[in-house]
Amino acid sequence: MKKKEEAIKELLFDSGRATADAAAELLLKKPELLADFAALAFSNEYPFDMRASNVIEKADELKHGFAAELIPDILERMKGFRNDGPKRQFLRMLIRYVKEMDEDYTGLLYDLCFGFSCSPGQSVAIRHNSLQVLARLCKRYPELKPEIAAALELRVNEESGPFGRWLREFVQSIRG
Numbered sequence: 001m002k003k004k005e006e007a008i009k010e011l012l013f014d015s016g017r018a019t020a021d022a023a024a025e026l027l028l029k030k031p032e033l034l035a036d037f038a039a040l041a042f043s044n045e046y047p048f049d050m051r052a053s054n055v056i057e058k059a060d061e062l063k064h065g066f067a068a069e070l071i072p073d074i075l076e077r078m079k080g081f082r083n084d085g086p087k088r089q090f091l092r093m094l095i096r097y098v099k100e101m102d103e104d105y106t107g108l109l110y111d112l113c114f115g116f117s118c119s120p121g122q123s124v125a126i127r128h129n130s131l132q133v134l135a136r137l138c139k140r141y142p143e144l145k146p147e148i149a150a151a152l153e154l155r156v157n158e159e160s161g162p163f164g165r166w167l168r169e170f171v172q173s174i175r176g
Helices: 002-011 017-029 031-041 048-062 068-080 084-095 103-117 124-140 142-156 161-175
Strands: none
Touching: 002 017, 002 031, 002 048, 017 031, 017 048, 031 048, 031 068, 031 084, 048 084, 068 084, 068 103, 084 103, 084 124, 103 124, 103 142, 124 142, 124 161, 142 161
């Protein structure tokens, strides 16, 4: 395992798009490496956790379902990530799975994303990705719209900048 981990770290020598794209292509060609990339993504070892989660998300975007087996682990570990990168990347990946996700996992995802979107301590990207998940949840479960809108409306006046604008637009869009 240590040799594989070091080889993956060498592969992820920077945070550039070209590096991530090349690593995602490699991961798709060698899916047996997914567990090793996931271990690094879950490691809380910056910057490799961010880079590995980015590669997983990109590979899954290229081949929908590629990393679906990681969803339970991602949801379980989401609150424990010390760095924003894995949260941001995995939320972006989870947006694609809301439609087909098991209801138990959907409930966990709802709780996480609602909490993240209301937390000024989270980065704007995490809060924005959380709103995107909530938007998909509203499409899947329209009965959630009034509850989500009412709760988030309480935050609208507390927010400013890009996130404040996104939040106001989101609340307006689900209010209809």
